[in-house]
Amino acid sequence: MKGTKWDTKHWVIHNAVDKTVENLVKHPHIQEAAQWINRDELVAFPTETVYGLGANALSNQASMKIFEAKGRPSDNPLIVHIAHLEQLDGVVDNIPPLAEKLMKTCWPGPLTLVLAKGRNVCQTVTADLSTVAVRMPDHPVALALILASGKPLAAPSANRSGKPSPTSAEHVLHDLNGRISGVLDGGMTGVGVESTVVDVTEEIPMILRPGGVTKEQLEQIVGEVRVDPALQAEGLDVREKPRSPGVKYQHYAPEGDMWLVGLEQGLEWMQQKIRQLVREDRLKGYRVGVLTTDEGMSGYEADTVLSVGKREDLSTVTQRIYHVLREFDQQGTQRIYAETFPIEGLGAAVMNRLHKAAGGKVIRFNSDLISEK
Numbered sequence: 001m002k003g004t005k006w007d008t009k010h011w012v013i014h015n016a017v018d019k020t021v022e023n024l025v026k027h028p029h030i031q032e033a034a035q036w037i038n039r040d041e042l043v044a045f046p047t048e049t050v051y052g053l054g055a056n057a058l059s060n061q062a063s064m065k066i067f068e069a070k071g072r073p074s075d076n077p078l079i080v081h082i083a084h085l086e087q088l089d090g091v092v093d094n095i096p097p098l099a100e101k102l103m104k105t106c107w108p109g110p111l112t113l114v115l116a117k118g119r120n121v122c123q124t125v126t127a128d129l130s131t132v133a134v135r136m137p138d139h140p141v142a143l144a145l146i147l148a149s150g151k152p153l154a155a156p157s158a159n160r161s162g163k164p165s166p167t168s169a170e171h172v173l174h175d176l177n178g179r180i181s182g183v184l185d186g187g188m189t190g191v192g193v194e195s196t197v198v199d200v201t202e203e204i205p206m207i208l209r210p211g212g213v214t215k216e217q218l219e220q221i222v223g224e225v226r227v228d229p230a231l232q233a234e235g236l237d238v239r240e241k242p243r244s245p246g247v248k249y250q251h252y253a254p255e256g257d258m259w260l261v262g263l264e265q266g267l268e269w270m271q272q273k274i275r276q277l278v279r280e281d282r283l284k285g286y287r288v289g290v291l292t293t294d295e296g297m298s299g300y301e302a303d304t305v306l307s308v309g310k311r312e313d314l315s316t317v318t319q320r321i322y323h324v325l326r327e328f329d330q331q332g333t334q335r336i337y338a339e340t341f342p343i344e345g346l347g348a349a350v351m352n353r354l355h356k357a358a359g360g361k362v363i364r365f366n367s368d369l370i371s372e373k
């Protein structure tokens with residue numbers, strides 16, 4: 001690739017016959033990828049949420065390369081990925097009983113815990129905070145890479161900063177080809193949105209970022225759970241400083257300008273409003289896209305109408321959302337109108353990502369924002 005330092009290796013793993021972790025650890029591609037990790041280089045790998053960009057979490061030099069490759073602001077800390085609980089030694093300092101309970105119930109899985117930082121994690125990873133975010137991913141390729149390298153891996157999503165997170169190796173290569181040593185290709189990821197980040201350093205756990213594990217599920221395990229007030233304020237004109245540094249940045253944005261249309265007046269009002277906005281913009285000559293669900297597909301006439309999944313089953317929506325945001329770019333969409341979802345269960349993660357993708361722009365009944373566009 002022109003202007004880049006090297007060609008990124010594309011190691012295809014998803015057609016391996018035996019996908020158990022024990023077998024994958026010995027796989028030549030995983031062994032090669034682990035060698036790059038141990039040379040302080042970067043390797044992208046699949047997890048059950050999105051593709052991660054991995055580096056040795058115990059090495060400053062390696063972790064710094066993540067920020068460089070992604071164009072990530074240095075005050076946005078990384079999540080440390082482990083394969084077994086013994087790896088927490090030196091990574092975290094103290095594990096409160098509540099955190100232990102969450103680890104036992106939710107790991108491996110899409111839950112990240114913020115805990116007191118251990119002595120071995122480098123400062124680059126935690127962006128100089130006294131806490132560290134850690135999780136055990138539920139994907140055999142991720143676990144095999146961590147085991148083969150013998151290192152906890154610092155890994156944010158493997159996209160250029162600000163872009164939608166990658167849910168396939170092709171997305172990773174689109175953003176990072178020539179900037180990283182290689183990508184382990186495990187096919188499409190399953191959950192599709194990032195992990196839920198929960199601060200467990202205080203008595204009552206607090207959700208800092210909604211994700212694959214829902215608030216309702218957490219409450220069943222540990223009782224009361226709070227949500228960072230900065231998240232509750234999403235879409236409203238309230239400026240709270242979020243407790244998770246990464247939450248303040250624009251994320252997941254497609255190239256086209258995107259608006260959400262509110263659901264407060266019901267599904268029918270929302271869909272009619274979108275149809276009206278699409279008509280107006282097409283008359284002005286814009287290439288217009290609509291983000292809808294399987295149920296809504298037949299109701300729109302626009303240049304690009306894409307379904308994110310089934311409104312009745314939000315796990316299909318989390319799975320496809322980033323792919324669909326990238327697809328609008330592929331089709332050269334200039335303006336995108338998106339349907340919205342109730343903030344319950346996985347709807348909290350879906351709406352969080354849509355809000356960020358739209359830069360917080362929501363069109364509501366009697367909304368001033370309509371005249372602002």
Ligand code: AMP
Nearest residue numbers: 077078131132133156157244245246247
């Ligand atoms: P990413 O890996 O790109 O999906 O982002 C990781 C998320 O975890 C960001 O929102 C970070 O701000 C958050 N995070 C990582 N470490 C910490 C920490 N020590 N305290 C609070 N939030 C954290």
Ligand code: MG
Nearest residue numbers: 156157158165
């Ligand atoms: Mg990210």
